Amino acid sequence: MENRKFKILLLSDLKDTSGNILKNTAALAKMINGEIDFFHIKNPSEVVDKENQLSAVRTINATYLDSKKHINALVKPIAKSYGVKIETNFTIGYVKDEINKYIHFFKPDIIVLGKRKNVPLKLMGDSITQFVLSSFNGVVVIASHNQVLESDQELSLGMMNATKKTLKMQLIEKLLMQTNKPLKSFKVLKGDNPSNAEDIINDKKVVEFVFDYKDDVINTVSKYLLKNKIDVLFVNNDLTKKDKKSGFNIKDVIGKLSVPLMYAGSSNYSS
Structure with a gap:
């Protein structure tokens, strides 16, 4: 494998x-x-x-x-x-x-x-x-049409509303090997859902940003992505439909976030 x-x-x-x-x-x-x-x-x-x-x-x-x-x-x-x-x-x-x-x-x-x-x-x-x-x-x-990744550069990877299951994907494990930077986790919560991110995942420290759901929350997240110089943002597949946690869908994310995005369907999670 x-x-x-x-x-x-x-x-x-x-x-x-x-x-x-x-x-x-x-x-x-x-x-x-x-x-x-x-x-x-x-x-x-x-x-x-x-x-x-x-x-x-x-x-x-x-x-x-x-x-x-x-x-x-x-x-x-x-x-x-x-x-x-x-x-x-x-x-x-x-x-x-x-x-x-x-x-x-x-x-x-x-x-x-x-x-x-x-x-x-x-x-x-x-x-x-x-x-x-x-x-x-x-x-x-x-x-991205404008931002060009280099294969030998230290990758800054972000994740949006990711779960522990996300980090078991072979692709994500491969990408995590390309960076020594802290993994950035961006969570948008609707209501009183508690954050459940681990402090350390695969020996990588995690920096987590939690946002309350508002109409302009994606614009706010976009500013944080740029500020933290995120090269690639992994988007959890739950965002393909409006749900109780996020309140928005993948169209919102694609249309408003300027960084390269990586979206995964549910079949790509390893067991």
Whole structure:
């Protein structure tokens, strides 16, 4: 189990900031012993219109060649620089259908998405981030376009409403090995729920911040994340739906927090 490689699927829209998203993914892969599959999809409407069949075939072939060239130019130098394996794949099709098929084919442990400025749940189409969060029962990383992680840097890891069970995840254990900094725990409590964090977890001291639920609590948490220079925030899967403890959902968190986020579905907890 120690030498197990994590399979990481990066869904890219090939926009201007794709290089930073890929660098963050490569840094993560190096930290956790992962391998990356870079996947780009174009909707048919982006490629051909109502032309004759021969012209459409030529356009599709040209798009494949241009896209492959673009992807290779982006990926090869980053793969070499970070020393990680990155496979590349490209297809033309309906985005959600192609993502669903590729998840079943590749069986990733982690899916990486980029967060769009001012449109946090839009990627390569209509609400693809929300689609992945609701359909993929695994780890989803919402990577930053601006902040770039380095694989050899000391990681500052934060957790939001995490539990003891969270810390048994193999992925989290791998990330904890990358830092000597105290683990930062951020809890948002609604009502009189007591804090139950341990003082020491895996020999790492824990610094805990507890917030009472208010309408602007996520903005307050965001300020604390920046102040504490958090590189990655793990978000407990309970935040996918409104509940009695938190009072908000994953859309609130993605839309208002500026740091890279890591969300995990329940199947990724070890027993």
